[in-house]
Amino acid sequence: MGIEKTNLSEIDFPNLYSRQMENSTFQGKNAADWDEKSKNYLASMKESDYLKRMMEMIDLTGAETVLDIGCGPGTLSVPLAKKLKRVFALDYSNGMLASLAEACRAQGVENVIPLNRSWEEEWSDIPQADIVIASRSLEVKEIKKALEKIVSKAKRKVYLTFKVGGSFVDEEILESIQRQVIPRPDYIYLVNTLHQMGIYAKVDFIRSKNSKFKSNDSESFIQKVRWSLGELTPVEEEALKSYFQNVYHKEQDQSFTDWALLSWEVNP
Numbered sequence: 001m002g003i004e005k006t007n008l009s010e011i012d013f014p015n016l017y018s019r020q021m022e023n024s025t026f027q028g029k030n031a032a033d034w035d036e037k038s039k040n041y042l043a044s045m046k047e048s049d050y051l052k053r054m055m056e057m058i059d060l061t062g063a064e065t066v067l068d069i070g071c072g073p074g075t076l077s078v079p080l081a082k083k084l085k086r087v088f089a090l091d092y093s094n095g096m097l098a099s100l101a102e103a104c105r106a107q108g109v110e111n112v113i114p115l116n117r118s119w120e121e122e123w124s125d126i127p128q129a130d131i132v133i134a135s136r137s138l139e140v141k142e143i144k145k146a147l148e149k150i151v152s153k154a155k156r157k158v159y160l161t162f163k164v165g166g167s168f169v170d171e172e173i174l175e176s177i178q179r180q181v182i183p184r185p186d187y188i189y190l191v192n193t194l195h196q197m198g199i200y201a202k203v204d205f206i207r208s209k210n211s212k213f214k215s216n217d218s219e220s221f222i223q224k225v226r227w228s229l230g231e232l233t234p235v236e237e238e239a240l241k242s243y244f245q246n247v248y249h250k251e252q253d254q255s256f257t258d259w260a261l262l263s264w265e266v267n268p
Contacts (some may be wrong), residue, residue, distance in 0.1 A: 013196060014144040017189040021141055025181040026168050026228060028139045050208035050259070051075050054135060057204060057261055058159055060084065067129035067153050070137020073099035074112065081109045088127055092118035119146050128153050134160040136259065143185075144193055151199070154266045161206065162187040164258035168228045173213070176243035177236040179229065187260035194262070201262040210255040218244040 054076065064085040068077045071089035073096055081087040081104075089112050091097055097114045104112050115126060119140045132154040140146040150158055166183025167174075174181060187203075194201050212228075215221035218241040225240055226232050232240070 008192075009196070011192070013189055013192040014142065017143045017185045017193065018141055020166070020183075020185040020189070023182050024166065024184045025230075026166075026184050027230075028141070048208055048211055050206060050257075051079075053206045053208065054161070054261075055079060057206070057263075058131070058133070059157065060131070063130035063156060065127075065129040065131070067127070067132045069132065069134040069150070070139075071100060072096045072137075074103040076133060076135055077112050078103050078107055078109055081112045082107075085111065087112045088115055088129055089113065090115040090117055090126065092116065092121075119149070123149050123153070126153060128155050130154075130156045132158050134158075136161050136163070138162055138190070143190060144197070147190070147193060147197065151197075151266070157263065157265050159261065159263045160190075161259045161261050162190055164205065164260050168212070169225065170210070170213070170255060173225060173240070173243065173248070176247075177232075177239045179236065181229070187262070190260075190262060194264075199264055201264045204261040204263070206259045206261055207256050208259070210257040212257070213248070213255070215244070215249075221248065 058080075060080075060083055065088070066077075066080050066084055066086075067088045067090065068080065069090050071077045071091045072093075074089060077087045077089040077100060089097070089100055091100070091114075094116060097116060100112065100114060104110070117123065117126065132150050134146075134150060138146060138160060150160065163184075164187055166186050167181055168184070169181065191201060191203060213221060213224045215224060221244045222232070222237055222240050
């Protein structure tokens with residue numbers, strides 16, 4: 001006797017996630033891509049109010065250590081290190097870790113431990129931490145395996161963020177070049193996968209100004225669109241140039257991005 005499972009348990013959310021990820025227009029970047037991006041990434045992140053909101057949402061009560069997965073140039077790792085005993089900063093991009101080291105030196109931070117590792121590699125030697133954070137870094141093909149790794153390293157709490165809506169390019173930009181895209185999985189795939197894992201995550205939302213395509217000239221704007229969409233035709237480039245000059249450069253500070261913040265406490 002007891003309670004039967006609902007038909008929700010018949011849905012394979014991790015498989016749906018993987019299929020949507022595979023079909024998406026927005027394919028993952030490799031370490032070399034992020035190495036190149038790291039040269040200007042820290043400066044661009046400082047312009048975002050996402051960092052301030054994220055820091056406000058993370059409860060550090062009783063915590064001494066953090067594992068920051070996909071730490072990038074240290075936008076979270078460095079300020080967190082000033083509040084904690086130790087921060088383990090993990091990234092698969094050597095360029096990002098070099099930027100992290102530079103940021104630590106500039107701010108006199110000495111308690112950040114860099115770890116060069118990807119989601120797909122072995123994590124048995126990655127230390128556990130009181131809090132595990134994966135901020136905008138869940139660029140993975142198999143979401144359940146990634147979530148299991150996160151859970152295995154958390155002693156007290158987990159915080160992860162995932163984009164609301166699966167497109168990384170504003171709809172107005174896509175309309176300007178008449179481009180149809182297949183989105184990535186939305187955050188709800190993660191909520192349901194966690195639910196099936198027996199984890200009932202709290203969901204909050206962070207709205208931040210979207211500086212992803214912020215540019216001083218049309219060429220920089222086109223390059224940033226190319227980063228997200230891949231190769232562009234000459235016709236699309238001309239359309240983007242016209243759109244930037246006539247519309248976007250006047251309105252780019254009015255664009256916003258929504259992020260879902262999923263958090264939960266780890267059962268002892």
